[in-house]
Amino acid sequence: MIKVENxxxxxxxxxxxxxxxxxxERGEVLGFLGPNGAGKxxxxxxxxxxxxxxxxxxxxxxxxxxxxxxxxxxxxGYLPENAPAYTDMTVxxxxxxxxxxxxxxxxxxxxxxxxxxxxxxxxxVRHQSIDTLSKGFRHRTCFAQSIIHDPDVxxxxxxxxxxxxNQKHEVRTLIRRMGEKKAIVFSTHILEEVDAACxxxxxxxxxxxxxxxxxxxxRQRSEMAGAVTMRVKGPTAAELRDRLQQLSTVRKTxxxxxxxxxxxxxxxxxxxxxxxxxEESLFDLVxxxxxxxxxxxxxxxxxxxxxxxxTLPDTAPSKKE
Amino acid sequence: MNTDASVTSQASVAALNGPxxxxxxxxxxxxxxxxxxxFTSPVAYVFIVIFLLLLGFFTxxxxxFFQRNEASLFAFFMxxxxxxxxxxxxxxxxxxSEERRLHTIELLLTMPVTAWQAILGKFLASWAFLAIGLFLxxxxxxxxxxxxxxxMGAIFCGYLGSLLTAGAYLSISSMTxxxxxxxxxxxxxxxxxxxxxxLAGWPPVTDLLVQWAPTWLVDLIASFSVxxxxxxxxxxxxxxRDLIYFILVMVFSLFTTGVIxxxxxxx
Numbered sequence: 001m002i003k004v005e006n007x008x009x010x011x012x013x014x015x016x017x018x019x020x021x022x023x024x025e026r027g028e029v030l031g032f033l034g035p036n037g038a039g040k041x042x043x044x045x046x047x048x049x050x051x052x053x054x055x056x057x058x059x060x061x062x063x064x065x066x067x068x069x070x071x072x073x074x075x076x077g078y079l080p081e082n083a084p085a086y087t088d089m090t091v092x093x094x095x096x097x098x099x100x101x102x103x104x105x106x107x108x109x110x111x112x113x114x115x116x117x118x119x120x121x122x123x124x125v126r127h128q129s130i131d132t133l134s135k136g137f138r139h140r141t142c143f144a145q146s147i148i149h150d151p152d153v154x155x156x157x158x159x160x161x162x163x164x165x166n167q168k169h170e171v172r173t174l175i176r177r178m179g180e181k182k183a184i185v186f187s188t189h190i191l192e193e194v195d196a197a198c199x200x201x202x203x204x205x206x207x208x209x210x211x212x213x214x215x216x217x218x219r220q221r222s223e224m225a226g227a228v229t230m231r232v233k234g235p236t237a238a239e240l241r242d243r244l245q246q247l248s249t250v251r252k253t254x255x256x257x258x259x260x261x262x263x264x265x266x267x268x269x270x271x272x273x274x275x276x277x278x279e280e281s282l283f284d285l286v287x288x289x290x291x292x293x294x295x296x297x298x299x300x301x302x303x304x305x306x307x308x309x310x311t312l313p314d315t316a317p318s319k320k321e
Numbered sequence: 322m323n324t325d326a327s328v329t330s331q332a333s334v335a336a337l338n339g340p341x342x343x344x345x346x347x348x349x350x351x352x353x354x355x356x357x358x359x360f361t362s363p364v365a366y367v368f369i370v371i372f373l374l375l376l377g378f379f380t381x382x383x384x385x386f387f388q389r390n391e392a393s394l395f396a397f398f399m400x401x402x403x404x405x406x407x408x409x410x411x412x413x414x415x416x417x418s419e420e421r422r423l424h425t426i427e428l429l430l431t432m433p434v435t436a437w438q439a440i441l442g443k444f445l446a447s448w449a450f451l452a453i454g455l456f457l458x459x460x461x462x463x464x465x466x467x468x469x470x471x472x473m474g475a476i477f478c479g480y481l482g483s484l485l486t487a488g489a490y491l492s493i494s495s496m497t498x499x500x501x502x503x504x505x506x507x508x509x510x511x512x513x514x515x516x517x518x519x520l521a522g523w524p525p526v527t528d529l530l531v532q533w534a535p536t537w538l539v540d541l542i543a544s545f546s547v548x549x550x551x552x553x554x555x556x557x558x559x560x561x562r563d564l565i566y567f568i569l570v571m572v573f574s575l576f577t578t579g580v581i582x583x584x585x586x587x588x
Binding site: 045048049050051052069070071073074076078080081082084085086087088089093097098100101102103105129142145 | 343346347350351354357358361362423424425427428430431432433434435586587
């Protein structure tokens with residue numbers, strides 16, 4: 001549905017987006033990750049046809065956004081950053097306006113408005129003026145606007161920004177549910193959201209894609225992926241460290257520390273160890289030594305660690321072109 | 322499920338209705354929203370009251386409507402370009418600057434509408450708003466009709482000229498409001514440009530210019546002015562040249578509005 005090829009956007013001499021390419025098919029939810037100022041919003045603005053790309057091509061359902069903007073825009077629902085809305089309108093009035101611009105008239109318009117109000121839990125504020133709404137309601141009003149015509153493509157710029165945890169959860173559930181039938185791109189810098197709602201994630205930094213894969217695949221890139229944490233009762237710390245060191249499946253022991261009456265240790269598997277071999281050898285060790293095993297847990301790798309390792313912080317000195 | 326299907330089919334029906342109809346529909350939708358926007362805030366009422374009070378003051382006190390003892394509305398219409406000088410930029414300053422300040426412009430221009438439809442819709446809404454204000458001066462017409470036997474054709478021409486002048490000023494305000502997200506800046510630039518459009522052809526200024534500038538230059542400058550075109554209408558004449566002048570000013574300003582908006586988006 002969404003096809004982006006070699007997208008470039010220059011603001012003066014600065015390249016905000018530099019050669020971004022990806023595709024999103026129906027049934028996919030693509031998480032767009034990246035530090036602030038990485039080019040997420042700029043990319044989304046180009047996809048939705050708000051700003052023209054400096055070079056590159058974007059097609060939505062086969063329509064080129066630059067050459068055939070109206071046809072492409074018809075297929076898109078867009079929630080811009082900070083959820084702008086006409087503050088002098090009521091929620092109903094605003095949604096009706098959006099529906100009419102989407103070509104819905106009369107009964108079809110009213111039906112679409114009712115559906116959006118229901119999906120976004122706006123029933124209690126439907127006649128309220130938008131400038132009197134709390135941030136969460138306002139956000140959901142703008143979100144309702146983006147789904148009013150049941151679009152095939154949804155572009156959501158930080159859809160959970162400024163919502164409380166319950167609302168965040170609701171919006172994520174909604175995104176995941178709608179993602180079954182649509183192509184969705186949403187940007188966020190909250191990593192847990194990627195797990196909660198995405199089928200695929202792209203990490204973008206300084207205008208370039210630095211990682212692209214399922215949340216699982218991204219986690220594999222973490223240092224910690226595959227590491228095993230164990231809690232055991234019986235040995236002393238030195239004893240445990242010594243025994244762990246002797247196992248051929250262990251590359252390195254990250255730490256051994258006291259944890260109440262027990263000991264807690266984390267080990268990284270050696271590159272030759274097959275999947276599950278490390279856990280097996282640890283269990284055998286415990287049995288052999290007649291210790292008592294309290295916990296054995298395989299770490300999946302953490303997204304935030306991957307994120308930190310492949311994107312540069314804002315505070316790092318930037319390379320001059 | 323059912324609702325989803327019918328919503329989608331309705332959308333495609335609207336799409337099938339052809340680009341021309343949907344273009345008109347979009348302009349009307351945008352204009353309707355904009356016009357409602359005026360009346361949901363107190364701005365509209367304050368504006369109309371001030372407009373009517375000032376017109377009354379100038380017509381009766383400064384223009385000496387009764388002392389003239391004429392069955393015409395000349396003393397009434399002659400103040401319009403001066404009043405519009407401040408009131409029209411005040412009505413038009415929010416057109417685009419507000420959209421940019423609230424970032425709703427991003428919402429509006431990512432809808433399946435063209436920038437021209439949005440510009441035209443907003444312009445027509447503001448113009449309609451000014452027309453409503455102007456319409457509310459109808460007691461003046463009733464007054465002269467009661468007191469004497471005025472030339473109704475001339476009065477109609479007067480109103481037409483006044484409305485076109487307001488439209489010309491408004492298109493300029495639309496242009497300046499696209500320039501900045503600050504309404505005050507938009508207002509001031511707009512007033513300056515409109516002032517030029519009045520003064521360039523206002524007799525006291527042209528008389529002054531004639532003393533040192535060559536006639537062709539004075540004529541050239543004066544040809545930019547609304548004043549001579551406005552005056553023709555006040556004499557009860559509808560001249561195609563005057564109509565063309567007003568249409569050109571509006572088309573040019575709205576076109577420039579589009580160029581400015583496009584350049585903002587290009588970054």
